[in-house]
Amino acid sequence: MTTPRLAALHLYPVKSLAGVGTTRAVVEPWGLSGDRRWMVTGPDGTLFTQRAHPRMAQAAAEPLPGGGLRLSAPGMRPLTVEVPDPAAGTTVARMWHTEVEVVEAAAEACAWFTAYLGTDARLVHLDAPERRRPVDPEYGRPGETVNLADELPLLLTTVSSLEALNLLVAQGDHPDEGPLPMDRFRPNVVVGGTPPWSEDGWRRVRIGEVSFRVARPCGRCVITTTDQATAERGKEPLRTLARHRRFGDRLVFGQKLVPEHTGVLRTGDLFEVLE
Numbered sequence: 001m002t003t004p005r006l007a008a009l010h011l012y013p014v015k016s017l018a019g020v021g022t023t024r025a026v027v028e029p030w031g032l033s034g035d036r037r038w039m040v041t042g043p044d045g046t047l048f049t050q051r052a053h054p055r056m057a058q059a060a061a062e063p064l065p066g067g068g069l070r071l072s073a074p075g076m077r078p079l080t081v082e083v084p085d086p087a088a089g090t091t092v093a094r095m096w097h098t099e100v101e102v103v104e105a106a107a108e109a110c111a112w113f114t115a116y117l118g119t120d121a122r123l124v125h126l127d128a129p130e131r132r133r134p135v136d137p138e139y140g141r142p143g144e145t146v147n148l149a150d151e152l153p154l155l156l157t158t159v160s161s162l163e164a165l166n167l168l169v170a171q172g173d174h175p176d177e178g179p180l181p182m183d184r185f186r187p188n189v190v191v192g193g194t195p196p197w198s199e200d201g202w203r204r205v206r207i208g209e210v211s212f213r214v215a216r217p218c219g220r221c222v223i224t225t226t227d228q229a230t231a232e233r234g235k236e237p238l239r240t241l242a243r244h245r246r247f248g249d250r251l252v253f254g255q256k257l258v259p260e261h262t263g264v265l266r267t268g269d270l271f272e273v274l275e
Helices: 054-058 107-117 159-170 238-244
Strands: 005-011 020-022 024-028 038-041 060-063 069-073 076-081 091-095 098-104 122-125 154-158 189-192 204-207 210-219 250-259 263-266 271-273
Touching (some): 005 263, 038 091, 054 107, 076 107, 154 210, 159 189, 159 250, 210 263, 238 250
Antiparallel strands (some): 005 020, 038 122, 091 098, 154 250, 204 210, 204 271, 210 250
């Protein structure tokens, strides 16, 4: 039997842009270091994501030493962006039903996203731990916070569940859309060597030196139907998830995690179910 291990690690320096694979990541109380510290908004502070702007999938943000970024996208000149100075003032961004205090990036970065997306856009940065948002109160505990991720700090998926899902897609109405790659689901941690769908029953897990509470299943949205290389949309996996993975009002793939303490994750780390 295969020993369960951490198969892959992913960061998303700018929320809803392309992910960055890594072999090592520092776990902070609110998520992985360097993960979702930046996001794109409209001029009124409303969050932009691939839901309304699928071309965000083709834009990449390479993390630089010190927290800056190197932006690139089809048809655009690369742009280096420095971390903005909070002394210049903060502004309020709106994420779903919550607000977060952020710092706007330089005008060149805002102009870059405006040109790429074809609509007035801003790039903003979450600079300080005290500005973190409380986690989803239905699943969080007092004092727990999150970066610019949706609701909870990390997302876990498993290799075997993707394989099982792809078998179901192959038997469904749109087999030509499969097999789907893992990047459709935008996980932070990918675990290999576990039975398919076993994550539904996990309550606490350990990856390497760090333990996590499994807070809730991840409800999936239209972003999963977006090809992360081309920004084109199809029907899968939502059509198959609706038939086979409906939990209440959610179409589920993956689990949201909350760190129980800080530490370092490395690909190849042993994985263990604690509860």
